[in-house]
Amino acid sequence: MITFVLMVNRQGQTRLCRYYQSINMSRRTALEANIVHTCLSRSRDQCSFVEYQESKVVFRQYAALYIAVGITEDENELSIYELVQNFVEVLDKYFSRVIMFNLDRVHIILDEMIQNGRIVETNKSNILAPLNALDKMADG
Amino acid sequence: MSDVVEKTLTALPSLLSFDSQPGAAKLSSTSKLASLIRGITELTSKHEEEKLIQQELVAIKDQVSSPNTSMRQMKELMVRAIYCEMLGYEASFCYIHAIKLAQQGTALDKRVGYLAVALFLHESHELLLLLVNTVLKDLQSTNLIEVCMALTIVSQLFPKDMIPAILPLVEEKLTHPKEIIRRKAVLALYKFYLIAPNQVQHIHNKFRKALCDKDPGVMTASLHIYLQMIKENPEGYKDLTGSFVTILKQVVGGKLPMDYNYHSVPSPWLQIQLLRILSLLGKDDQSSSEIMYEVLDESLRRAEMNHNITYAILYECVKCIYTIHPKDELLEKAAKCIGNFILSPKINLKYIGLKALTYVVQQDPKLALQHQMTIIECLDHPDLIIKRETLELLFRITNGKNVTVIVEKLLDFLRTSKDDYTTIDLMGKVAEVAEKYAPDNKWFIATMNTVFSLGGDLMQPDIPNNFLKLISEGFDDGEQDRMLRLFAVDSYVSLLQGEPEKLPQRFLQVISWVLGEYSHLREDLEPATVVRLLAHVLDLKQASSETKSWVLLAMTKLCEGEAAMSVLQGVSETYSSSMDTVLRQRAQELQNLHLNPELWARVLPRDAFTEPLEVDSSLSFLDGYVSEALAAGAAPYKSPHQRQEELAQAKAVSMEPYGLSLPISMSLSSLDGRQSPTLLSMSSGLSGDSTDHSHKAGTTTLKLDKVKRVWGREGYLAQRESAVVEVPSPVHSADQIEEVGISQDPTPPPVADQEKQQLASSLFVGLGSQTSSSLMGKSEPKHQRLRKKAKDPVSSSEISKQTSNSIFPPPISVDNLLCNSNMDPKKSLPSCTQMTESSQGSAAANGTCAAEGEFTEGDVQGPEPSLFRDNRLTIAGSCETEEPVGMKDLCLTSYLPADCIGANHSEFTPLCSSHGVHLSACHVHKDDTLVLLVFISNSSNSDVHQFIVQVDSGDVEVSCLSESPVEELRCHHVEVCQYSLTAKRPSVHLEVSGLVSFNMPDRTPQTTHFSYKLPLPSFIRPLELSTEEYGTMWLAFSHDTKQNLTLVADVQDSLRATLDVLERKLHLHVVAIIGMEGIVACRLLPDQPCLMHCRVHGGTLAVWLRSPVPDLPDCLLYHCQRALQEV
Secondary structure, three states: OEEEEEEEEOOOOEEEEEEOOOOOHHHHHHHHHHHHHHHHOOOOOOOOEEEEOOEEEEEEEEOOEEEEEEEOOOOOHHHHHHHHHHHHHHHHHHOOOOOOOOHHHHHHHHHHHEEOOEEOOOOHHHHHHHHHHHHHHHHO | OOHHHHHHHHHHHHHOOOOOOOOOOOOOOHHHHHHHHHHHHHOOOHHHHHHHHHHHHHHHHHHHOOOOOOHHHHHHHHHHHHHHHHOOOOOHHHHHHHHHHHHHOOHHHHHHHHHHHHHHOOOOOHHHHHHHHHHHHHHOOOOHHHHHHHHHHHHHOOOHHHHHHHHHHHHHHHHOOOHHHHHHHHHHHHHHHHHOHHHHHHHHHHHHHHHOOOOHHHHHHHHHHHHHHHHHOHHHHHHHHHHHHHHHHHHHOOOOOHHHEEOOEEOHHHHHHHHHHHHHHHEOOHHHHHHHHHHHHHHHHHOOOOOHHHHHHHHHHHHHHHHEOOOHHHHHHHHHHHHHHHHOOOHHHHHHHHHHHHHHHOOOOOHHHHOHHHHHHHHOOOOHHHHHHHHHHHHHOOOOOOHHHHHHHHHHHHHHOOOHHHHHHHHHHHHHHHHHHOOOHHHHHHHHHHHHHHHHHHOOOHHHHHHHHHHHHOOOOHHHHHHHHHHHHHHHHHHHHOOHHHOOHHHHHHHHHHHHHHHHHOOOOOHHHHHHHHHHHHHOOOOOHHHHHHHHHHHHHOOOOHHHHHHHHHHHHHHOOOOOHHHHHHHHHHHHHHHOHHHHHHHOOOOHHHOOOOOOOOOHHHHHHHHHHHHOOOOOOOOHHHHHHHHHHHOOOOOOOOOOOHHHHHHHHHHHOOOOHHHHHHHOOOOOOOOHHHHHHHHHHHHHOOOOOHHHHOOOOOOHHHHOOOOOOOOOOHHHHHHHHOOOOOOOOOHHHHHHHHHHHHHOOOHHHOOOOOOOOOOOOHHHHHHHHHOOOOOOHHHHHHHHHHHOOOOOHHHHHHHOOOOOHHHHHHHHHHHHHHHHHOHHHHHHHHHHOOOOOOOOOOOOHHHHOOHHHHHOOOOOOOOOOOHHHHHHHOOOOHHHOOOEEOOOEEEEEEOOEEEEEEEEEOOOOEEEEEEEEEOOOOOEEEEEEEEEOOOEEEEEOOOOOOOOEOOOEEEEEEEEEEEOOOOOEEEEEEEEEEEOOOOOEEEEEEEEEEEHHHHEEEOOOOHHHHHHHHHHOOEEEEEEEEOOOOOOOHHHHHHHHHHHHHOOEEEEEEOOEEEEEEEEOOOEEEEEEEEEEOOEEEEEEEEOOOOHHHHHHHHHHHHHHOO
């Protein structure tokens, strides 16, 4: 299962984090710092999967943005690697016109895709349906 | 890459930089957050960040509590608070406002309220109760979006106790007309199932309805519940196997709507989910598995697209195939698939391949064999994760024969590892395999020393506990026990003489115990020496009081001799005034016991472990004491549980004086019939007091008793130690090992390669010997069974000889089969299986090479395999064959030299023509050579002069046989040049090139080139050998290759028929056919032998070729393949 999703920029600053197991805040910051350190120090030709304590971390880089997903040993790394791409494609589909700050919306999208550490939806239109409906309500 | 991806890649950085662009003022309120983010991005120190966030939090706090804040503003504040919490700054004052926002907001504001709740609160947060009413209200809302939100939060976070309040509403949504509501309701029920399974027991039939929902999304959601339920109880859902198979079939077949595709792969994550469910259902269940075979095969077939996501599916498929009841055909495909992964240059695929292999080798360790070289490369891979995964794999294939090498590799990694988690993990693994498979005492002690030193105090306590238990319990063989203990004592004495301050505490404890218990075994060792060494440990600054207590206990056992006494006297005086009560107690014991030698001898008898310990677990001997104490007004006994509760309440110092769980540990030790080291304090009658460590130890030993410890129960053979140095692997020739020993070998292979080969041979040794592949665990090394035999008192010298052979499994199983013809066929059987299986293993790897070697057949000089088609007929040497033979051939036949008539010659191949001069060639098979005949015919009407033919080749040694070179070629005349050819080096086809030059009648010089290709089999001659000779030669050859070939079908004895084909077409010599195996020999002209071992296995012919000549096995294999394909 998925234990967390983390988005950081090249400076190592967290842009989004979502945990699917309860974790206290001090451990969380330590974990993020470690993961950021690990991910930033890896080159492109290295494996996209790293070990972090008892879990594995799958990460993917999009220019200056890094997405790291923590998973348990029984998860399929490659499928998560592609899930990240799917997530990014959904973001791209949704935010294609207006580029702006949207921490809440990204979270809402993520909530549609992953719940309790399980992949609950991967169909892009299904993922965006609730958010689009909300936007329509706000507009109209 | 698709457009979408590219677009994504370019758009994202700006998109996700979370900057608000000046022009995008759709929501101006976000600008505050934007400026916060921008501010933080610009900061350079953590300290500045903290300052900024604290300011921000103060500002947020101000605004959230203001009554004038609108819901929209509140939403914006919440997002900012989320941001602050995300950076690690608590904003707990916002939690209640988040709930309020969820309650009072509308649309997106409400959603953000719910979102903030989900992010801020955890499952058992008390504020969560305040959300229940809001959820209830929203669930009943007529606004679908609100219902959606409520279901979303419920499926993320909901107080367990309040489930009954909303359950009926959620259930009702299962029949909602909108699929999104149904889907979310299913997910909510999944959450309920996770946190309170019994609450949803009554709606299992509704899950089934969801599974059959016409909307794929709802069905997909229900799979989460099923996966969970099936994990817990696979038996209960076998009837659904067919349904899952049908669903998967439809998904794989692309029956889902297009928008479920990801990069044109139909719903990959759904496929993965279904495969996981199937593997749970098919595990150990043949009939369920049989339903799945077809769809699994289809999944493998469909997932051929070159994309990560298809590889992810394949990985899951492979795992499933190896989990369910096996089917050979699928296993073969899956193994091939793993091979592709592992050999991939893409590192992510390599990783997933290793992971798959690690999983698979638990079922079938032989699979590791075919990838041994890749695995060894991965072991040195610069990427740590690949290395780590490889070690994991090695750990799984550890057996009695490769344990030394694998442990060495694990320890190497440990020495460089900086990560505590990895260290602890690997430490346990080393200890586990060392205990199970240690080849001898010395190695075991040395390995454990390394483990204890490297592991330090990170180590799980069960490792030292187990180790001590093993040493004290010993084995059935007293002499071996003594040797093991002696080794330990020797090794520890020298460690203490070195730098004991560098040793970790746990190790010092182990050392103390062993020395206390067993140092008397070494007779030349004065107790005083040991006592002094131990006293030195006591003086170490870093020695913990726990360690000191172990040391004192050890010293107590060593009260012997005057020199020791004087040291002990000093020690006991020092510690009898220690602040530490445990140490003080120990010192008292030491003092009193050494003053009273009789008592000492009674409470600390030597070799106490040999006598069963009688334990009065009811402690009845204390009854008198207890009643006296009660009469005197003492408080009644309280159980540890009760006492602990009270202690916790009183927050008193935790001394746990009676915390020892006596009944458990006592009964354990009496069961064992031996004294467990960790319970020592009790057996010596010294302590009801013993500190909590013995208590803990007692419980760990209990757990550990379940652990199978092969090594501990097996006896030892004294000669073992010397011989364990190098065990040849079944896939490795003996002569390579010889080569290593005798370094004067004229042509040693490249050193690096050789090292790798060697490593491979030692790492993968013995993998094939596990005859039953279905076992998850490591089966006991075969030789151990035989070792027990050696203990048999009747063992004559003959038996022991046999045993010593079996301990180190025969270098190569073939010689087992071949040389020991007098051997019981049953005995040789396992080794044969072993070999064939391993040969089968490498088939996939070789397959690619063979494919690369494929030739285009249309080539003029192409080595038509059909050359041989006529062989039989031409041997008769007659032109009256019924085969259509060209006119030219007919005439050329008449020019065949006398000694070639009647020999086996090939078709005539035109080589070149120039100005009426035609060159043709054929080759003639003779026993000791291959004769190339070049026919030069002059069809023009004039003679040509100064005729020169030169034949040359890099592959072939050419010598001219014609006595006199042709100089003149008269018109309408044919001249024949004869050359004798032998192969210089093997190749699939050997090419001879030539140059013809002559002068035309008008003196104009003409030159023409030609080339002639000879297939390798032209150079192959049968090699007649006896089985014994074959066996000896087999051992001596270093180059080998393995592959599975197709058998000649539809005949009764397919092995015989297949070998006949090979014998006929490739001129091999069948040495013998024994049952399902055959051995074949041939030589490459002039005299390079090549041996082949064949075995029928699973409908294919597993062949294994060996030769002293590099490439010869591969090239010959290629022709074998071709020959059989044509059948």
